[in-house]
Amino acid sequence: MKTRWVLKIILALGALLCSIVVGIMFTKLSFIDWPYAIGAVILITLALTIPKK
DSSP: OHHHHHHHHHHHHHHHHHHHHHHHHHHHHSSOOHHHHHHHHHHHHHHHHSOOO
C-alpha cells in the first residue's frame, strides 16, 4: 500500500524536475530540450495512472 504512494511521489518528483529543466532551457536558451519534455509527460502519466488503492 505504501509502496504505491512512494512510487507515485517519486514519479511526480521526476516529472517536476524534468519540467524545471525544460523551463530553464527554454527561458535561457530559447529552445526546448525534447528528451526532458517527453520524460516529464511519461512520468506524470505513469504517476497519475497508478491507482491509490
